[in-house]
């Protein structure tokens with residue numbers, strides 16, 4: 001039996017789930033966790049680590065790691081890790097490969113197919129990039145679905161018989177989506193969706209870091225250029241502070257030195273942040289959340305009072321500022337019946353089950369919409385002048401998908417034998433405010449006066465991928481899209497990329513936990529005093545040597561030694577969680593609060 005897994009490929013965390021025994025279930029990674037941080041690192045021995053160990057590595061060796069690359073999907077941007085360059089697609093493929101391995105180990109069978117989720121607001125290029133990342137990881141991507149839709153599927157699956165209007169608010173690490181949906185009689189209908197693909201919890205962390213530095217007359221970007229280690233460590237401090245503000249009225253943030261070290265004893269190196277201070281630092285971000293919510297309600301012809309439930313999804317909806325904002329905006333408490341970190345992956349598994357016709361779903365049906373308007377650039381005539389740059393919509397936002405629409409356009413010059421269609425996505429009246437997706441050149445328009453007809457057909461499929469065709473009715477000649485903005489790879493390029501990724505060996509599964517401990521302890525070297533440092537380094541050296549030599553006899557012994565040293569220094573290391581768990585509170589680092 002082939003299993004289709006459901007994957008939530010997040011900016012911050014990724015998860016994998018499968019539908020079994022009539023239920024969606026999450027799949028654990030080698031650390032026994034469901035959340036795998038979307039961080040990729042390359043160890044000095046050339047092995048790839050994904051998840052918690054890579055996140056540890058990122059603190060001490062930011063140049064060997066990459067995170068938040070989902071933001072660059074579809075952009076063609078390349079980043080350096082060590083001496084190798086990677087695209088966001090390649091880095092994502094390494095995360096997917098790791099999840100695929102987790103699934104294979106959990107299911108005890110090969111996995112070749114997946115449903116992958118993307119932010120509703122991901123454009124065509126970002127969706128194609130995601131599909132390609134899947135292929136690169138050896139996964140046939142059976143369907144790309146929108147994250148809030150997947151979240152809605154989890155709610156809808158457990159609430160199939162109800163009759164409700166729901167609003168899903170999904171604030172993840174890097175993206176914000178809002179979706180209005182209705183459940184009735186086993187049918188889940190997405191009514192409207194809106195969002196921002198560059199707004200998430202990481203921006204709240206950055207805003208906090210920027211405000212801390214501003215308090216010292218420093219600019220985050222300038223400091224980041226000069227001392228990346230300082231900023232990578234400060235971000236971690238701010239991330240923890242942001243979480244702790246859920247339970248504490250005020251927290252202390254330690255400001256690292258240029259090498260990224262934080263001292264425990266220097267009172268000048270810490271600043272106090274209150275809840276109010278956090279609200280002030282993130283005010284402009286909160287403002288940006290309002291517009292997509294208003295738009296979704298407007299498009300769905302609903303008001304806050306028409307909703308039966310407001311559902312929160314995504315780790316960043318744990319922030320008190322956000323909950324308060326939602327409560328004020330909707331005049332009701334938001335719902336969180338399913339774990340906000342997990343609903344998207346679970347919903348992807350429900351979608352996988354829908355595709356596999358799993359009998360547990362009965363006749364549940366789901367319909368989705370196209371989240372943005374798609375169209376072409378046109379000229380407008382003013383007297384005898386033609387001005388170009390206007391946007392002519394072909395598929396309007398929030399049209400139910402799949403959808404195929406045709407529009408007629410006309411030549412503007414006599415004997416014009418060629419028409420160039422520039423294809424755009426967005427809501428602007430002029431194309432300069434929208435995103436260019438590609439272009440389509442139509443040749444061989446028959447001679448004649450201006451006004452010769454060319455038809456353009458847009459087809460938007462269930463994956464949210466666009467296909468554009470043009471036809472000259474007089475000759476019947478057809479033309480297909482040529483995406484100039486297309487950063488997705490050609491067949492040969494893809495094969496080359498696959499080969500390059502395959503050449504990168506993953507850190508063996510049975511070694512990952514040890515690598516993580518090593519990286520965790522390495523990070524602490526800069527935090528202890530010089531007497532403590534010697535003992536710690538010694539234990540580290542021995543453990544590292546045992547690891548490098550793959551000397552199993554010494555693994556346990558030196559590991560135990562290192563754990564003892566850590567304990568004697570007052571650091572708590574939790575095998576399955578590393579230092580950063582998802583509850584507010586202490587995270588294994590000592591004395592982070594004063």
Ligand code: ADP
Pocket residue numbers: 009010011012013014171172173174175200201202205239242243244246313314315316317318319340341582583584
């Ligand atoms: P993504 O789907 O983009 O991977 P997640 O849904 O996993 O993102 O959310 C990650 C974001 O949630 C991060 O920015 C993280 O800082 C934030 N986050 C997670 N837990 C908390 C918490 N307890 N308090 C505040 N923010 C949190």
Ligand code: MG
Pocket residue numbers: 008010011147172173314344
């Ligand atoms: Mg998410």
